[in-house]
Amino acid sequence: MKLRLIAPLLAVLYFAISASAQYQKQIDPDWLKPFPPFKIAGNLYSVGSAELDSYLVATPEGLILINSNLTESVPAIQKNIEKLGYRFSDVKILLISHAHFDHCAGSALVKKLTGAKYFVMDADVPAVESGGARDFYYASRQDLHYPPAKVDRTLHDNDTVKLGGTVLTAHRTGGHTPGTTTWTLDVIDNGRTLHAVIVGSPSVIPGYKLVHNPTYPQIAEDYKHQFEVLNALPCDLFLGAHGQFFDMEEKYARLKAGDKAAFIDPAGYKAFVADRKSVFENELARQQAAPPKSRPLQ
Ligand SMILES: [Zn+2]
Numbered sequence: 631m632k633l634r635l636i637a638p639l640l641a642v643l644y645f646a647i648s649a650s651a652q653y654q655k656q657i658d659p660d661w662l663k664p665f666p667p668f669k670i671a672g673n674l675y676s677v678g679s680a681e682l683d684s685y686l687v688a689t690p691e692g693l694i695l696i697n698s699n700l701t702e703s704v705p706a707i708q709k710n711i712e713k714l715g716y717r718f719s720d721v722k723i724l725l726i727s728h729a730h731f732d733h734c735a736g737s738a739l740v741k742k743l744t745g746a747k748y749f750v751m752d753a754d755v756p757a758v759e760s761g762g763a764r765d766f767y768y769a770s771r772q773d774l775h776y777p778p779a780k781v782d783r784t785l786h787d788n789d790t791v792k793l794g795g796t797v798l799t800a801h802r803t804g805g806h807t808p809g810t811t812t813w814t815l816d817v818i819d820n821g822r823t824l825h826a827v828i829v830g831s832p833s834v835i836p837g838y839k840l841v842h843n844p845t846y847p848q849i850a851e852d853y854k855h856q857f858e859v860l861n862a863l864p865c866d867l868f869l870g871a872h873g874q875f876f877d878m879e880e881k882y883a884r885l886k887a888g889d890k891a892a893f894i895d896p897a898g899y900k901a902f903v904a905d906r907k908s909v910f911e912n913e914l915a916r917q918q919a920a921p922p923k924s925r926p927l928q
Pocket residue numbers: 728730806831
């Protein structure tokens with residue numbers, strides 16, 4: 631086997647072993663289920679697994695990858711990018727949906743293999759650079775920690791990322807993590823401009839304290855802000871960090887059957903946001919009605 635092939639394999643092995651005492655037991659089998667890469671529209675491609683979504687934006691000046699997923703996902707992402715005819719080493723910029731191991735554990739390895747620059751939303755930088763040890767909720771959950779990765783550019787709300795004529799906008803849609811990022815970009819497909827929205831995550835994790843949260847006092851305000859932002863975004867192509875957000879497998883089947891507009895789903899986007907908003911509001915009302923077990927010392 632050529633050295634060119636052995637080096638990445640050794641790197642995967644190294645990162646997989648170093649991560650093995652961490653999040654391994656929490657992996658959902660669907661997260662690693664291979665999925666064929668495909669063109670969503672214009673220069674935007676899906677290169678992730680059946681459930682953990684990664685996106686590739688191809689430009690004349692190189693590639694942008696959104697979501698490194700698990701360390702173990704990286705070889706499959708690389709293979710998917712190569713199946714599309716691109717070179718993994720051309721990934722210049724790495725972005726994420728949010729600082730949880732299922733979307734960013736592979737970042738250290740992607741950086742090592744490609745030399746890509748890692749751009750992360752300000753409020754998620756401490757978690758990413760500590761491998762989850764500074765996560766507001768999972769700090770003590772070492773079983774969910776992941777290889778730390780150095781951030782090369784700290785993003786702020788509404789910052790843009792530009793490469794080869796494509797512009798992505800980073801919307802801080804916090805709550806799920808303080809720096810959860812919803813990415814938007816316009817793609818040109820058959821002469822038509824389509825607004826793509828890659829939702830970071832509006833989900834409320836069971837156990838999240840939405841009131842009197844000492845490690846994330848503004849969590850409820852952030853969720854409220856997130857829903858305002860999501861409701862205001864124009865959306866043609868509805869995408870997200872998890873395939874189940876937007877029924878990826880079902881839409882992919884329609885795409886393969888010839889429906890070129892399978893991923894154009896503004897109504898599905900609105901319904902998804904409304905559903906997650908009501909889940910959040912119900913949970914907030916429940917927690918506000920319940921007497922707090924303990925009040926933080928202020
Ligand atoms: Zn998450």
